[in-house]
Amino acid sequence: MPNIASAKKRTRTSAKREAINHSRKTRIRGFMRKVEEAIASGDPAAAQAALKAAEPEIMRGVTKGVVHKNTGARKVSRLSKRVAKLSKV
Numbered sequence: 001m002p003n004i005a006s007a008k009k010r011t012r013t014s015a016k017r018e019a020i021n022h023s024r025k026t027r028i029r030g031f032m033r034k035v036e037e038a039i040a041s042g043d044p045a046a047a048q049a050a051l052k053a054a055e056p057e058i059m060r061g062v063t064k065g066v067v068h069k070n071t072g073a074r075k076v077s078r079l080s081k082r083v084a085k086l087s088k089v
Contacts, residue, residue, distance in 0.1 A: 024066045031057045035079050044087040051083045 002008050031054035038047035055076050062072035 021064075021066050024061055024064060028057055028061045028067065032075065032079065035083070039082055039086055042086070044083070047083045047086055051079055054079065 002011055031050075035047060035050040035054050038050040041047075058067065058072045058076055061067040062069050067075075
């Protein structure tokens with residue numbers, strides 16, 4: 001346990017940040033799951049709409065520092081590639 005006031009504050013702050021980051025990451029996963037489900041259902045319009053909603057959420061995670069820039073770009077790229085493939089068929 002920290003005894004110094006600044007260390008006590010740091011533990012409070014880091015716990016708060018951890019909770020916020022956790023909720024952001026969970027939110028991103030939820031949006032990605034909606035895209036995955038739309039792809040699995042085989043409905044191109046629903047998949048496109050889900051991707052359109054998921055992309056800003058993923059990139060918001062990047063700007064907030066929850067997800068690395070390349071990870072966010074990779075996730076968006078892979079999802080959009082699968083959605084595009086679904087619309088072609």
